[in-house]
Amino acid sequence: MKKIPVLEIFGPTIQGEGMVIGQKTMFVRTGGCDYRCSWCDSAFTWDGSQKAELLTAEEIVNRLRETGGTSFNHVTLSGGNPALHQGIEEVIAMLKDEGVRTAVETQGSIWQDWMIDIDDVTISPKPPSSRMKTDWEKLDHYINHLKDRPGKRTSIKVVIFDESDLRYAEAVHSRYPDVPMYLQTGNPHLDAAEGEWLLKQLLLNYEWLVNQVIASDRLNEVKVLPQLHTLLWGNKQGV
Amino acid sequence: MKKIPVLEIFGPTIQGEGMVIGQKTMFVRTGGCDYRCSWCDSAFTWDGSQKAELLTAEEIVNRLRETGGTSFNHVTLSGGNPALHQGIEEVIAMLKDEGVRTAVETQGSIWQDWMIDIDDVTISPKPPSSRMKTDWEKLDHYINHLKDRPGKRTSIKVVIFDESDLRYAEAVHSRYPDVPMYLQTGNPHLDAAEGEWLLKQLLLNYEWLVNQVIASDRLNEVKVLPQLHTLLWGNKQGV
Numbered sequence: 508m509k510k511i512p513v514l515e516i517f518g519p520t521i522q523g524e525g526m527v528i529g530q531k532t533m534f535v536r537t538g539g540c541d542y543r544c545s546w547c548d549s550a551f552t553w554d555g556s557q558k559a560e561l562l563t564a565e566e567i568v569n570r571l572r573e574t575g576g577t578s579f580n581h582v583t584l585s586g587g588n589p590a591l592h593q594g595i596e597e598v599i600a601m602l603k604d605e606g607v608r609t610a611v612e613t614q615g616s617i618w619q620d621w622m623i624d625i626d627d628v629t630i631s632p633k634p635p636s637s638r639m640k641t642d643w644e645k646l647d648h649y650i651n652h653l654k655d656r657p658g659k660r661t662s663i664k665v666v667i668f669d670e671s672d673l674r675y676a677e678a679v680h681s682r683y684p685d686v687p688m689y690l691q692t693g694n695p696h697l698d699a700a701e702g703e704w705l706l707k708q709l710l711l712n713y714e715w716l717v718n719q720v721i722a723s724d725r726l727n728e729v730k731v732l733p734q735l736h737t738l739l740w741g742n743k744q745g746v
Numbered sequence: 747m748k749k750i751p752v753l754e755i756f757g758p759t760i761q762g763e764g765m766v767i768g769q770k771t772m773f774v775r776t777g778g779c780d781y782r783c784s785w786c787d788s789a790f791t792w793d794g795s796q797k798a799e800l801l802t803a804e805e806i807v808n809r810l811r812e813t814g815g816t817s818f819n820h821v822t823l824s825g826g827n828p829a830l831h832q833g834i835e836e837v838i839a840m841l842k843d844e845g846v847r848t849a850v851e852t853q854g855s856i857w858q859d860w861m862i863d864i865d866d867v868t869i870s871p872k873p874p875s876s877r878m879k880t881d882w883e884k885l886d887h888y889i890n891h892l893k894d895r896p897g898k899r900t901s902i903k904v905v906i907f908d909e910s911d912l913r914y915a916e917a918v919h920s921r922y923p924d925v926p927m928y929l930q931t932g933n934p935h936l937d938a939a940e941g942e943w944l945l946k947q948l949l950l951n952y953e954w955l956v957n958q959v960i961a962s963d964r965l966n967e968v969k970v971l972p973q974l975h976t977l978l979w980g981n982k983q984g985v
């Protein structure tokens with residue numbers, strides 16, 4: 508059995524973002540990323556500051572049950588970029604056997620066949636403010652392989668920090684008009700302690716983004732969302 | 747052409763609640779309600795404090811275009827209880843001709859055949875704290891007529907103020923296990939001015955609800971959401 512580097516397993520909590528926002532879920536956060544986004548909120552998955560544990564699929568599922576008991580039907584694979592890892596197909600299969608649905612978020616830079624088996628796939632290409640470059644052909648391939656899966660769902664999510672990110676999101680949306688699209692406020696204050704100041708900034712950023720979307724007739728179909736967990740718990744890890 | 751009592755037409759803004767949370771949408775708020783919920787946040791639709799305008803379907807669609815221009819593809823019918831009104835089928839048909847999708851929210855107490863044509867139907871039965879009584883047979887009929895509509899979506903939303911509301915939501919959820927279920931924090935502070943105090947209370951209530959859902963293995967499948975527009979704009983009407 509292949510081993511997967513895992514940084515944290517926690518929950519149940521709610522999914523604070525994107526296509527299954529509000530859903531009760533467990534999180535499995537894998538280590539490592541092929542990107543280095545300037546504003547990465549999970550840099551501890553790749554900057555060496557925290558050490559991953561190598562776990563088999565069976566160990567991951569056992570750990571999920573030890574932590575979440577019977578209080579979950581949904582598991583979210585997060586990173587880093589979970590698509591770095593083979594062996595995840597076994598996690599998905601074991602959870603499916605127990606009637607547990609799965610979700611993943613990845614930037615769409617590395618393909619894995621197990622993506623097909625995930626119930627809720629969020630593809631999150633990174634806008635200019637991240638300082639990463641999108642490989643459009645790779646992204647085309649990724650999205651075309653995922654968008655029509657009966658009974659399963661695929662969406663695109665773009666985190667927006669500024670107007671050039673917004674133009675990028677419009678380009679993504681017009682390239683894949685049939686794929687449900689989510690815009691999300693970024694959090695430029697990753698070092699802020701929990702508190703009222705951070706909350707106020709996050710809501711101001713969200714209001715700015717809402718107003719931008721309201722004004723653009725190229726973005727009539729998008730959904731604009733904040734990060735609920737950040738509104739609730741600030742920058743705390745593991746919630 | 748039948749006339750429909752309309753209290754406000756506004757947008758585009760975002761849908762702050764439920765199954766299409768974050769969606770860019772216009773709102774048409776109709777007057778009148780067959781309920782009198784103790785905590786109704788739209789009491790001005792039925793308590794006589796604001797006067798409705800009688801509009802034909804054509805006038806409503808024209809007003810939507812005057813207000814929203816080309817910056818919307820989605821219209822939400824809200825109330826009051828929009829199901830009080832015949833004539834809404836013409837609004838839906840005219841919008842459909844323009845490629846505009848529709849959503850409605852109703853407590854499920856009064857049936858209208860036009861419900862079938864709405865893209866996103868939210869049925870929101872009222873929990874004990876509202877002091878309203880649920881007619882379960884009527885609700886069965888309602889939900890059974892709506893839940894399997896190819897290409898269209900139906901969900902249940904229950905607003906939660908206290909633990910007995912939560913027990914009610916569990917009962918609703920186990921009666922209709924196949925229908926996507928949303929739990930939403932109530933706003934007990936309808937008279938609060940905009941401001942930090944209200945925001946803090948709303949987030950504390952949301953955190954309480956999240957924790958309740960996390961602890962209940964009868965609520966593994968629900969989505970728990972706040973009201974985004976209230977977080978952004980407090981108790982302001984027309985946003």
Ligand code: SF4
Nearest residue numbers: 540542543544547587
């Ligand atoms: S892709 Fe995600 S995990 Fe990787 S660096 Fe960017 S934000 Fe961080």
Ligand code: SF4
Nearest residue numbers: 779781782783786826
């Ligand atoms: S059903 Fe809705 S509009 Fe009618 S009284 Fe209750 S909360 Fe208010």
